[in-house]
Amino acid sequence: MDKIDIPKKAIYRLSIYYRCLQRLKENDVETVSSDALARAAGVKPSQLRKDLAYFGQFGTRGLGYPVEALGTTIRETLGRERLQPVVLIGAGNLGSALLRYQGFQKEGFEVVAAFDANPDSARTRVVTIPVFPEAELDTFIRDQTIKLAILCVPAEFAQAVVNRLVAAGVQGILNFSPLLLEVPADVTVNNVDLALELEHLSYFIR
Amino acid sequence: MDKIDIPKKAIYRLSIYYRCLQRLKENDVETVSSDALARAAGVKPSQLRKDLAYFGQFGTRGLGYPVEALGTTIRETLGRERLQPVVLIGAGNLGSALLRYQGFQKEGFEVVAAFDANPDSARTRVVTIPVFPEAELDTFIRDQTIKLAILCVPAEFAQAVVNRLVAAGVQGILNFSPLLLEVPADVTVNNVDLALELEHLSYFIR
């Protein structure tokens, strides 16, 4: 894998480009210039071209990029050729909202199961995704070879749950606990820290 | 304001340091070295020192940083001396979960009101924060001089709502719509794009 020298931020942008390409495809656009796609994605054209160049040559000089083919390539690059199953741990307030959130399915992720210390609680009954007791987490992940997990448990349990997830084979964790998680180098953690984001904003208002 | 040449990422880290300092304070620690605080925050000691140096000199050589005083300074730097009122727009699935989310209050933000096209919907009844019809948004923000908003409306309405927020005086927006928002230069938008974060992870699993 020569993923080493590609800026991490470029990977994020790839997802954004992919979304824009999908919209273009829906509108039956066949070709798009770096200029137009960059504007849609909110980046500079030169950056878009540089980002795409990390993965190969996709454009035709004088013409632009083929919408469909570029979309497919990015999809494959992101490892999204096939539907990724995801589990969610902690179906509390935020967790159960995420279970109902349509954005994940819309982008082609399937939340196949949720786990909670108290699976019968009122909140979890609303959703159609099955909620299992937390104890079954390890075997489920192993049996279904799940690689992605969304973590919504209270901060004090987060590290313990992460250790179990990692041991069971999870390689990517979307973490909503405001906490620094310790994981081996081959596991990626993405932190979504809502209070932190709000705090960051408050610096910029005068 | 000489906020110009401070790395944006340093601002994020400031919030993290602040949290760590709060924990230390709770444990009655009076002084902390850059080494210890950096480890708690998950950064290199040299980076911590550099970050703090952007704002002045707070440490005592040979000793470390005073926990309480440094906390206060960071708090002021982040513009958090006083409780910041926040409004939330769009009390749907995700929005109403955020209304119930305790993390914001825990970090000293008060979500004072929510607005929704359909304020009487079942979901919004659970929460104690008042949910007003969307039409009252503009006057409320103006009257209460609200500067921060959390945006959870469906993507197709997001830009229109943002225009109203900005016109009413909002300067910071925490945006949960997977959409590029257009705002004037003096308004800051923080995007939390959940599907994007998951997609990003899927690149790193093999």
Place this chain on the structure above:
DNA sequence: AAGTGTGAAAAGTTTCACAGCG
């Protein structure tokens, strides 16, 4: 002529190493 691909410059950020202070 239009628009990509890319080396090189610029800008931004992190890390180092050590002088200097308590």
Place this chain on the structure above:
DNA sequence: CGCTGTGAAACTTTTCACACTT
């Protein structure tokens, strides 16, 4: 002596400018 503050070096990422292809 211990630990901060900081200039300079190293590294990363973005932007530019233009050669090159269709």
